[in-house]
Amino acid sequence: MLPALLAVASSFPDAVPADAFLPALLELSVSGVVCYAPLTDATGQIVDFAFAYLNPAAQRVLGLPAQPATTYREVFPEPPPFAAFAFHCEAYSSAEPRHFELNYQGPDHDTYCRVNGRRLGQHLLVSFSFSQEQDRNAVEQALRQSQAHARAARAQAEAQRAELTTIFEQAPAAIAIFEGPDHVIKLANRDHLALWGKTAADVLDKPLFEALPEFRRIGYEELLMGVMQTGEPYVAKQMSANLTRDGQRAPVYFDFVYQPWRNMHGVVTGVIVVATEITQQVVARQQAVALQAEALAVAERRAQERETFYQVFEQTPASIVLLRGPEHRVEYHNEAYQQLFPGRRMRGRTIAEIQPDAAQQGFLALLDRVYQTGETFVGRELPLAINQPDGQRRETYFNFTYQPYRENGQVTGISVFAYDVTEQVLTRQAREAQQHKFYTLFEQAPTGICILAGPELVFEFVNPSYQLLLPERELLGRPVFEALPEIEHTAVAAMLRGVYATGHTHEEQAMLVPLARPADGALEDRYFTFIYQARRDDLGRIDGILAFVFEVTAQQQAIAAVRESEARFRIMADAAPNQVWAVNPDSSIRYANQAFLDFVGVENLEQYAATGWSAYLPAEELHLAQRTLADAIRTRSMYALEHRMRRHDGEYRWLLAQGAPSFYPNGELYGYVGSAIDITALKQANEQLTRTNRDLDNFVYAASHDLKQPVNNLALLLQELRRGVTFADPAEEQLLMPMVQEALQQLSNTIDELAALGQAQQMSHAPAEQVSLAELTAEVVGTLEPQVQAARARITTDFAARPALSFARANLRTILLNLLGNALKYADPARPARIHVSVQMVQGRCVLTVEDNGLGFDAQKYGAELFQLFRRLHTHAPGSGVGLYLVKRIVEASGGSVEVESQPGEGATFRIRLGTT
Numbered sequence: 001m002l003p004a005l006l007a008v009a010s011s012f013p014d015a016v017p018a019d020a021f022l023p024a025l026l027e028l029s030v031s032g033v034v035c036y037a038p039l040t041d042a043t044g045q046i047v048d049f050a051f052a053y054l055n056p057a058a059q060r061v062l063g064l065p066a067q068p069a070t071t072y073r074e075v076f077p078e079p080p081p082f083a084a085f086a087f088h089c090e091a092y093s094s095a096e097p098r099h100f101e102l103n104y105q106g107p108d109h110d111t112y113c114r115v116n117g118r119r120l121g122q123h124l125l126v127s128f129s130f131s132q133e134q135d136r137n138a139v140e141q142a143l144r145q146s147q148a149h150a151r152a153a154r155a156q157a158e159a160q161r162a163e164l165t166t167i168f169e170q171a172p173a174a175i176a177i178f179e180g181p182d183h184v185i186k187l188a189n190r191d192h193l194a195l196w197g198k199t200a201a202d203v204l205d206k207p208l209f210e211a212l213p214e215f216r217r218i219g220y221e222e223l224l225m226g227v228m229q230t231g232e233p234y235v236a237k238q239m240s241a242n243l244t245r246d247g248q249r250a251p252v253y254f255d256f257v258y259q260p261w262r263n264m265h266g267v268v269t270g271v272i273v274v275a276t277e278i279t280q281q282v283v284a285r286q287q288a289v290a291l292q293a294e295a296l297a298v299a300e301r302r303a304q305e306r307e308t309f310y311q312v313f314e315q316t317p318a319s320i321v322l323l324r325g326p327e328h329r330v331e332y333h334n335e336a337y338q339q340l341f342p343g344r345r346m347r348g349r350t351i352a353e354i355q356p357d358a359a360q361q362g363f364l365a366l367l368d369r370v371y372q373t374g375e376t377f378v379g380r381e382l383p384l385a386i387n388q389p390d391g392q393r394r395e396t397y398f399n400f401t402y403q404p405y406r407e408n409g410q411v412t413g414i415s416v417f418a419y420d421v422t423e424q425v426l427t428r429q430a431r432e433a434q435q436h437k438f439y440t441l442f443e444q445a446p447t448g449i450c451i452l453a454g455p456e457l458v459f460e461f462v463n464p465s466y467q468l469l470l471p472e473r474e475l476l477g478r479p480v481f482e483a484l485p486e487i488e489h490t491a492v493a494a495m496l497r498g499v500y501a502t503g504h505t506h507e508e509q510a511m512l513v514p515l516a517r518p519a520d521g522a523l524e525d526r527y528f529t530f531i532y533q534a535r536r537d538d539l540g541r542i543d544g545i546l547a548f549v550f551e552v553t554a555q556q557q558a559i560a561a562v563r564e565s566e567a568r569f570r571i572m573a574d575a576a577p578n579q580v581w582a583v584n585p586d587s588s589i590r591y592a593n594q595a596f597l598d599f600v601g602v603e604n605l606e607q608y609a610a611t612g613w614s615a616y617l618p619a620e621e622l623h624l625a626q627r628t629l630a631d632a633i634r635t636r637s638m639y640a641l642e643h644r645m646r647r648h649d650g651e652y653r654w655l656l657a658q659g660a661p662s663f664y665p666n667g668e669l670y671g672y673v674g675s676a677i678d679i680t681a682l683k684q685a686n687e688q689l690t691r692t693n694r695d696l697d698n699f700v701y702a703a704s705h706d707l708k709q710p711v712n713n714l715a716l717l718l719q720e721l722r723r724g725v726t727f728a729d730p731a732e733e734q735l736l737m738p739m740v741q742e743a744l745q746q747l748s749n750t751i752d753e754l755a756a757l758g759q760a761q762q763m764s765h766a767p768a769e770q771v772s773l774a775e776l777t778a779e780v781v782g783t784l785e786p787q788v789q790a791a792r793a794r795i796t797t798d799f800a801a802r803p804a805l806s807f808a809r810a811n812l813r814t815i816l817l818n819l820l821g822n823a824l825k826y827a828d829p830a831r832p833a834r835i836h837v838s839v840q841m842v843q844g845r846c847v848l849t850v851e852d853n854g855l856g857f858d859a860q861k862y863g864a865e866l867f868q869l870f871r872r873l874h875t876h877a878p879g880s881g882v883g884l885y886l887v888k889r890i891v892e893a894s895g896g897s898v899e900v901e902s903q904p905g906e907g908a909t910f911r912i913r914l915g916t917t
Helices: 003-009 017-030 056-062 083-093 137-170 190-196 220-230 279-283 301-313 335-340 363-373 422-444 462-468 492-500 553-575 594-600 607-608 619-635 681-722 731-761 773-783 784-792 809-825 883-893
Strands: 030-038 046-054 098-105 112-118 123-131 173-178 184-188 235-247 249-263 269-278 319-324 330-332 377-387 393-407 410-418 447-451 458-462 505-518 524-537 542-551 579-583 589-592 640-645 652-663 671-676 770-771 794-798 804-809 833-841 845-850 897-902 910-915
Touching: 030 056, 030 083, 046 056, 046 083, 056 123, 083 098, 083 112, 083 123, 112 671, 173 190, 173 249, 184 190, 190 269, 220 235, 220 249, 220 269, 249 279, 319 335, 319 393, 363 377, 363 393, 363 410, 393 422, 462 542, 492 505, 492 524, 492 542, 492 883, 505 594, 524 553, 579 594, 579 652, 589 607, 594 607, 594 640, 619 640, 619 671, 640 671, 652 681, 770 773, 770 809, 773 784, 773 794, 773 809, 773 833, 784 809, 804 809, 809 833, 809 845, 809 883, 809 910, 883 897, 883 910
Parallel strands: 794 833
Antiparallel strands: 030 046, 030 123, 098 112, 112 123, 173 184, 173 269, 235 249, 249 269, 319 330, 319 410, 377 393, 393 410, 447 458, 447 542, 505 524, 524 542, 579 589, 579 671, 640 652, 652 671, 770 804, 833 845, 845 910, 897 910
């Protein structure tokens, strides 16, 4: 075991066995021999010695085995200045032997002892012996004095320990000490026992997880072991555990610090726990971390007695400072407090010196009051402006306690315990600002909005729109069922309680809620659409309900009136002989009368709705019918369409369907209501008439072509007669010949216009092309230039709305030529003619307008005759009455229409609504 000693023995003569010599020597020696192995800390400094070997003599004297599992300082504790231990360290560090003398007191000895030691390799070899013959008076006297000092020191230490325990008991924090790897509870003050819900007898001198099995397997074993192994403190925030208190198991929340507990040699032997229960703060939804202790107990001014407590303070996240005297001089401060004032010297200085502006901010006055009255002051979220080293001024918010402490019944100082809650304050201020912004928006909202707080659903917020729903009722600050007692036992109350209990949003549409009238208290039926949504706090717990309420009583009354009206309408519609129908805004069928159902051969509306139009309209007409109805609904315009529909016997009949939009009183579209009549006979008659007109047009065109040549021949014959025939009476010649000439000219003009009419009919189906209105109008005006000059006319145009039209050019030219020609022909000779040609877009269709300031006519009286063939209203100007008839035929052939407005002496306005543009 000691190779170095065996090496020494090997230098003996061969006659002496080396491996037997040393064990025999050690066994026979009357002196005690001990071999030690040094124990060092992280810096390499010796802190103790382990026993590697004791010879029999040493075993007898010390009462230890040959290789005990203990250390020198555990076997030989001594008071300062630790002379014996210092000797062992010196002997190990020296290359020479060292000697030491002491008085040894043991179970069987109280005698003088000589000790010799020297280093042997990595071990220390020590030999000691006892002597009764030495003059020990001086030494013994010194040793006994030392022992007396040691006993006094131990007594003082015990007193300090007892006093420290008293301080722990009075401290405003839960404090406990766990010892050893099993974390045996050696100390737990009253607050810590209360936190656990245990008595001292329940837990003291028991392993933590045996006394409190609730803490097992939720992470605390690892935290404690980490502090024991690393020697590093652990600070925890808002930890929880399910603890049994007063027979009930409930979660308990707390902040705590695990501080390593070291023995006098610096070895971690346990853990100090300083904890603060914060269950009430968490449950009460406080936004900031509450003070973990309301006040620090007053401690006596004894540095040695409070050193351990100060170590705990150093690891506490709170800022702690102890002030002494009326000038508030810093006696102690922890690192957290120092960090508030970086670079400033603290200890021994007054608060006024450390914080020159503390007086201006009011803190010195508070300290003075606490010192003078002895009353504790608790401040919450008070701002403190602190000048930083870089010259910046930072405002910090604190929750703090000024707690006076006393000596001999007199206040001698103040303990300050403060928490930095700046982040919580700024967060709350930002949240309050955001909340104010929301409340401002809610105040301006046209929707009724209120907030019901707490399980009693108290009106916390009511915007003006909500108050208008319940005039003359006081709402704010009152529970909802106190302010509205008539709803307490209704479905509304169940909905509110359900939302608060489950957090599920609830929505209702047009719900009947009887409410009392303020005037007489009688219940009246009112309808509301509303949304109830749960409000949650920062921890996600429901703490209220946000309600959005719309009153729809008027709409419901209107709907009821519409339904009543609709019922009467259906009765009348079912009695009508023609088809009557109604559709929804999405074009789905709402109603069809009995005549409609009989026409298609179904028994009820559901059978028809199963297929709709698609089963009864020809496939090639279905899309046009659907698009026409959709366009009418989109533009809220009249609906009109001629289409075929299959009758119950399979025959397709022509129907004229017309409908108009119907609206609720609030302007919302109710749908379209219309009717359809069978126009098959009319359609067939029109087709026959169209064929007849076509035949007539062909005949007129052929007849005009055939008559043209005979009229030309008569004109030539008349010329020959005038050259070769002499009348007996010259006066008769002057009278008859012009009359015949004029008659032939009128006949020729009539034949030309009939030919043009026939030609126009032939060209009614000419292909459309893009025609520039400005160019075409200029061309027509050029053709009519003589008439323009004669009427002193000024012709203006405005084609900005549609510069070009898609139309048959020749037909459009004929329209303009006739309208402008008539405007010039019937101009008022008393004033220059003014003609304006323009284009507008009306409901998606192009309207060509020609306005003049001519003679005009009574349109109310003659408007229907104006477009008849050969009809003329003014006879003072030449004409055949064919031009306007021709215009009307061209326009109607393209799907358009012609309108005229006029008064005698005020000119005329012609509007051509073109079907194709």
